[in-house]
Amino acid sequence: MSIWEYANPKKFMQTSAVVVPWVAGLAVLCLAAGLVWGFFLTPDDYKQGSTVKILFVHVPTAMMAVNAWIMMLVASLIWLVRRHHVSALAARAAAPVGLTFTLIALVTGAFWGQPMWGTWWAWDPRLTSFLILGLFYLGYIALWGAIEDADTAADLTAVLCMVGSVFAVLSRYAVQFWNQGLHQGSTIMKVGEKDPLDPAYYVPLVVCIVGFIALFVALVLIRTRTEVRARRLQALLARERVAE
Amino acid sequence: MMPELGKYAVAVVSSYGVSLGLLALLVVLTLWQGRRIKRQLDAVEARQDGGRNG
Numbered sequence: 001m002s003i004w005e006y007a008n009p010k011k012f013m014q015t016s017a018v019v020v021p022w023v024a025g026l027a028v029l030c031l032a033a034g035l036v037w038g039f040f041l042t043p044d045d046y047k048q049g050s051t052v053k054i055l056f057v058h059v060p061t062a063m064m065a066v067n068a069w070i071m072m073l074v075a076s077l078i079w080l081v082r083r084h085h086v087s088a089l090a091a092r093a094a095a096p097v098g099l100t101f102t103l104i105a106l107v108t109g110a111f112w113g114q115p116m117w118g119t120w121w122a123w124d125p126r127l128t129s130f131l132i133l134g135l136f137y138l139g140y141i142a143l144w145g146a147i148e149d150a151d152t153a154a155d156l157t158a159v160l161c162m163v164g165s166v167f168a169v170l171s172r173y174a175v176q177f178w179n180q181g182l183h184q185g186s187t188i189m190k191v192g193e194k195d196p197l198d199p200a201y202y203v204p205l206v207v208c209i210v211g212f213i214a215l216f217v218a219l220v221l222i223r224t225r226t227e228v229r230a231r232r233l234q235a236l237l238a239r240e241r242v243a244e
Numbered sequence: 245m246m247p248e249l250g251k252y253a254v255a256v257v258s259s260y261g262v263s264l265g266l267l268a269l270l271v272v273l274t275l276w277q278g279r280r281i282k283r284q285l286d287a288v289e290a291r292q293d294g295g296r297n298g
Binding site: 035039040044049050051053054057058061096097100103104107108111112114115215219222223225226229230232233236237239240 | 245247248249250251252253255256258259260262263266267269270271273274275277278281282284285288289292
């Protein structure tokens with residue numbers, strides 16, 4: 001069986017109907033457990049005090065904001081190369097979810113930065129490229145809405161997605177590229193190394209990350225199903241207009 | 245029940261509040277749009293099936 005079978009709208013609708021409840025259930029379970037654990041049961045950090053609890057919403061949403069754009073890039077490339085409509089619709093469906101994650105990461109970052117850095121915002125490489133990524137999300141959503149022909153919209157948004165990928169990559173690796181600015185590098189993969197993330201925060205953070213990944217998958221599947229239905233609705237209405 | 249958040253209580257509670265609020269809005273909008281489009285599609289399909297059979 002080939003993966004491209006799922007590009008068939010009928011097959012996609014059948015499969016996603018089965019998958020969505022399980023992924024949504026996993027998201028609710030992990031988010032409830034991870035956020036309650038992170039907020040109520042983790043100790044204060046010796047340097048950052050209780051602001052360390054912001055970690056459990058800030059890090060997973062920032063991670064998923066970038067990953068959502070990468071997923072859109074892959075879906076857009078599949079559209080450009082193989083012309084599978086479901087992949088273009090999946091890219092479109094993911095954009096509002098990615099934008100919401102970007103907004104949450106920016107707002108929680110400001111709430112965290114103010115007491116720790118003494119400022120709500122700094123024009124450092126990571127923060128600036130992340131803000132530009134957020135603007136690309138807005139532009140991407142606006143472009144889909146502005147073009148009437150669906151295939152043309154999918155083509156142009158795919159190109160925009162490729163351009164925006166530069167900022168998705170920059171926002172993830174800016175700390176390594178420039179080694180400047182207020183934002184620190186990632187510590188989650190530094191288990192066993194010097195200055196790793198304390199185990200008291202590591203486990204609930206991983207639970208939250210799994211929860212946000214599952215939430216993203218569930219929302220994108222639900223929204224893609226809506227996009228497939230909306231496309232069929234447009235086709236049926238167009239057929240009615242021709243018949244009149 | 246509420247953990248002792250000290251002088252950073254506003255920053256921490258606001259972060260969770262904004263995050264959960266935005267996520268709830270996204271989930272509600274996603275489900276609402278899904279149901280609206282499904283209802284419209286079902287109505288058009290029923291109308292066209294009725295026209296074909298009648």
